[in-house]
Amino acid sequence: MIRRLTKEDHEPVFLFLQQDPSFNLFIIGDIESFGYDADFQAVWGQFDGNGSLKAVLLRYYDSYILYAPGDFDADGFARLIRETAGSSLSIQLSGKEEVARQFEGRLPLGTKRTLYFCECRTDEYARQENGAFAVKKAGWADVDRILDLRGRIAEFETRPSSRDMLVKGMETNSARTYYIEQDGKMVAAASTTAENSLSAMIVGVCTDPEHRGKGYASAIVAKLVCDLFAEGKMPCLFYDNPAAGRIYHRLGFRDIGLWAMYR
Incomplete structure (x- = not known):
């Protein structure tokens, strides 16, 4: 039934x-x-x-x-x-x-997309990279800046509900976004979603194409991992890019299975 x-x-x-x-x-x-x-x-x-x-x-x-x-x-x-x-x-x-x-x-x-699903059970490795850059936490005024950054990146698909979902996540404390800016422009960011009493999913890890290779994304994810652990939440994420996977593994994430998405 x-x-x-x-x-x-x-x-x-x-x-x-x-x-x-x-x-x-x-x-x-x-x-x-x-x-x-x-x-x-x-x-x-x-x-x-x-x-x-x-x-x-x-x-x-x-x-x-x-x-x-x-x-x-x-x-x-x-x-x-x-x-x-x-x-x-x-x-x-x-x-x-x-x-x-x-x-x-x-x-x-x-279309089906299959990704590796990871969880991070220690912040030992993230602590080594945390603090490398000035990472800020986004507020209400930054929602459109986040969407603008994602819109500059070909790999990201912005859906009609994206803005509403960002706002609702902030309202309920079930999501947050950290970012790095240069000359007043947001150039890299990462978010959480579905934060709960046990864990949080890290999503939306992105860097403006003109600012890649500087370690910005790693620094933001490291900051998220450390802050989530301090709150008693286990970070999770998924990826399908081997280069991204190597970065996440270096920060302490381990694959636990596969996740399928049909979009």
């Missing part, structure tokens, strides 16, 4: 998600920040005959994430996603690769 979850389900839902806290970082963070009743978010669960959870699906704006540690009703969830996605011609879906790929052929998915 698949049904929509409510705040009354919160305790069993979190016990279920904490089986795999790093891979469930997005679901945990979004539930902690926005609950079960937000108009841009909804959560569903599949239960077995004994009333135990088998899978959880989160919709956040126009994106879906599903977690299941074993077999789950892929056909049932695919029907649910089609019903709630409205007129979308291409479904945006992500999750552990072995889970997400089960929707191939069941949904009109976008």
Whole structure:
């Protein structure tokens, strides 16, 4: 049985998600920040005959994430996603690769991108690079500067909801952005998203093409790692660029699996 979850389900839902806290970082963070009743978010669960959870699906704006540690009703969830996605011609879906790929052929998915998923269990190495440059924390006035920087980088896709998501993250303290500027211009940045009581995902690591090779991105990520550890949160991230992977490994990140995104 698949049904929509409510705040009354919160305790069993979190016990279920904490089986795999790093891979469930997005679901945990979004539930902690926005609950079960937000108009841009909804959560569903599949239960077995004994009333135990088998899978959880989160919709956040126009994106879906599903977690299941074993077999789950892929056909049932695919029907649910089609019903709630409205007129979308291409479904945006992500999750552990072995889970997400089960929707191939069941949904009109976008282009698949497979990334390495990492977690960092020590700040020992980040501390060695922290402080190399003046890293600042972005505030409300910097939101458009962040989007402008991302817009100057070919690898970044800015969606219509990007600004709203940045603002909501700041409002709920579930996201932050650190940056480096030169001559008053933001030239490198990195953000967190889905920050929760256990962990945080580092995203949006970027450097203006004219300022690459100076160590800016490494310094910002190192600052994020140190600050997150000081708050008792484990940093996570994903990557598909081997050069970026070497930087993250040097800072103490270790691969724990694969993450699939369909966009």
